[in-house]
Amino acid sequence: MKKNARKSERNPTLRSRLLRLVLVPLSLILLIDIVGSYFVVRHVANDVYDVELNEIAREMLLHVTHNKGEMGFDLAPEAERTLLLDKEDQVYYAIRTMDGNLIAGDPTLPVQTVIKSGKDTAYYDGVLQGQSVRVALLRGQPLLHPATELVMIQVAETQVKRDRHERALLIQLILPQVLLILIAGILIWRGVAHGLAPLRKLQQEVGMRSHLDLSPIAADNVPGEVEPLVGAVNDLMTRVDAVLGFQGRFIADTAHQLRTPVAGLKAHIELALRENDLTQVKRALGHLYTSAERLSRLVSQLLSLARNEPNNVAVNFAPFDLNQLALRAAQEWVPLAYKKQIDLGFDTAGQPVLLNGEAARVTEMINNLVDNAIRYTPPGGRVTVHVRQDEHAHLIVSDDGARIPVEERTRIFERFHRLLGSHEEGSGLGLAIVHEIATLHNASITLEDDVDGVGNTFTVSFPVSHAPG
Ligand SMILES: Nc1ncnc2c1ncn2[C@@H]1O[C@H](COP(=O)(O)OP(=O)(O)OP(=O)(O)O)[C@@H](O)[C@H]1O
Ligand SMILES: [Mg+2]
Numbered sequence: 001m002k003k004n005a006r007k008s009e010r011n012p013t014l015r016s017r018l019l020r021l022v023l024v025p026l027s028l029i030l031l032i033d034i035v036g037s038y039f040v041v042r043h044v045a046n047d048v049y050d051v052e053l054n055e056i057a058r059e060m061l062l063h064v065t066h067n068k069g070e071m072g073f074d075l076a077p078e079a080e081r082t083l084l085l086d087k088e089d090q091v092y093y094a095i096r097t098m099d100g101n102l103i104a105g106d107p108t109l110p111v112q113t114v115i116k117s118g119k120d121t122a123y124y125d126g127v128l129q130g131q132s133v134r135v136a137l138l139r140g141q142p143l144l145h146p147a148t149e150l151v152m153i154q155v156a157e158t159q160v161k162r163d164r165h166e167r168a169l170l171i172q173l174i175l176p177q178v179l180l181i182l183i184a185g186i187l188i189w190r191g192v193a194h195g196l197a198p199l200r201k202l203q204q205e206v207g208m209r210s211h212l213d214l215s216p217i218a219a220d221n222v223p224g225e226v227e228p229l230v231g232a233v234n235d236l237m238t239r240v241d242a243v244l245g246f247q248g249r250f251i252a253d254t255a256h257q258l259r260t261p262v263a264g265l266k267a268h269i270e271l272a273l274r275e276n277d278l279t280q281v282k283r284a285l286g287h288l289y290t291s292a293e294r295l296s297r298l299v300s301q302l303l304s305l306a307r308n309e310p311n312n313v314a315v316n317f318a319p320f321d322l323n324q325l326a327l328r329a330a331q332e333w334v335p336l337a338y339k340k341q342i343d344l345g346f347d348t349a350g351q352p353v354l355l356n357g358e359a360a361r362v363t364e365m366i367n368n369l370v371d372n373a374i375r376y377t378p379p380g381g382r383v384t385v386h387v388r389q390d391e392h393a394h395l396i397v398s399d400d401g402a403r404i405p406v407e408e409r410t411r412i413f414e415r416f417h418r419l420l421g422s423h424e425e426g427s428g429l430g431l432a433i434v435h436e437i438a439t440l441h442n443a444s445i446t447l448e449d450d451v452d453g454v455g456n457t458f459t460v461s462f463p464v465s466h467a468p469g
Contacts, residue, residue, distance in 0.1 A: 053136035064142035073104030376401035
């Protein structure tokens with residue numbers, strides 16, 4: 001359920017993100033442009049028609065009369081109709097004295113006598129009988145009676161043709177821009193689809209792959225931005241391939257190694273089953289026990305090898321004292337050494353040797369080295385565990401066993417590799433485990449002839465942790 005719910009909330013696509021990023025600002029710019037254009041267009045429309053209103057007002061000024069102190073207006077009705085005639089708009093006028101007294105015209109036209117100083121004409125928007133009108137206001141002296149006082153002439157016109165003109169201009173200006181945005185949207189939509197086509201091909205390729213095919217993905221045609229991602233995936237596949245290879249070989253080797261002891265167990269059981277003599281049965285059971293013990297050691301070494309595989313484990317480092325740890329581990333081996341008449345000694349560093357690592361894993365490493373030293377040293381020999389510190393912390397295990405030939409000194413760290421001619425029991429995993437644990441701790445291992453000329457010396461050198469104090 002949860003999985004489906006998550007699937008339905010898809011991440012926003014690159015396409016929708018790009019469209020949003022480009023089209024939203026473009027639309028905002030268009031909006032600002034529309035508002036700006038509206039004012040420009042209105043201004044242009046007014047300029048054209050205002051001149052006409054002004055001309056009507058000036059024409060009227062010619063017909064203002066002055067007779068015996070009385071202002072009048074003398075324009076034949078026919079001439080007035082012609083003057084005010086317009087196909088679309090209604091035209092009104094009012095002629096007033098400077099005191100606001102109506103000489104002629106429409107009394108409902110609101111009185112307006114203020115004009116910016118220095119000018120004789122003003123234009124403004126107003127309302128007449130509920131309709132919006134554009135008004136030209138002219139202040140002048142009646143031209144035929146220059147001695148008389150000034151008059152104010154208002155010519156008002158409804159705005160039908162201005163509005164129409166304005167709409168036509170706006171559409172002409174804005175339509176191409178809206179089209180441009182639409183085209184940009186379509187181009188982005190198609191462009192992104194085109195740009196992402198190699199990714200879709202890549203997806204199909206990866207989708208059709210067998211889970212066994214971990215070869216690198218070809219990054220030939222993918223966009224440059226995606227190349228690092230493909231590189232990282234390829235890198236991951238290489239590492240997964242290495243781990244899978246290791247695991248495959250490990251399982252094969254393990255099955256092979258387990259087959260022999262299991263066959264031995266079966267043989268001993270069959271033998272015991274065939275015997276009627278209790279003493280013989282007991283002897284067979286004794287062999288069975290030894291075989292089972294050997295098998296049990298093999299299994300625990302295998303588990304240990306898997307537990308310490310550097311690619312598979314998460315390590316939990318903490319500081320500890322290598323000197324004390326090695327002493328404790330060595331002490332555990334005293335009873336066995338005593339039984340084998342081996343002189344097991346511990347050479348202390350004389351002071352704590354602080355290491356950063358996993359104490360349990362390092363103990364396991366020491367156990368494997370001491371186990372080998374005791375196992376491959378003949379009775380009467382000496383085994384010594386030293387801890388020393390210089391720029392590194394050294395754990396040294398030297399023994400009196402048979403000298404390991406130089407050409408074998410690398411191979412003995414491989415899994416299941418044992419030296420020919422050794423009659424000791426063993427599964428060939430101890431040193432492989434030591435190697436893994438050293439790798440986990442960034443430590444190096446060297447194997448040399450023992451300084452006293454007899455036996456071998458294994459030295460594990462750890463980087464030192466710089467603990468305070
Ligand atoms: N201290 C040593 N002296 C002489 N030979 C050694 C010593 N340590 C290891 N070897 C040789 O190296 C081989 C590999 O050692 P390793 O510890 O890996 O396996 P093992 O001892 O045979 O088995 P395991 O430790 O898994 O039970 C041994 O079989 C032995 O031949
Ligand atoms: Mg061993």
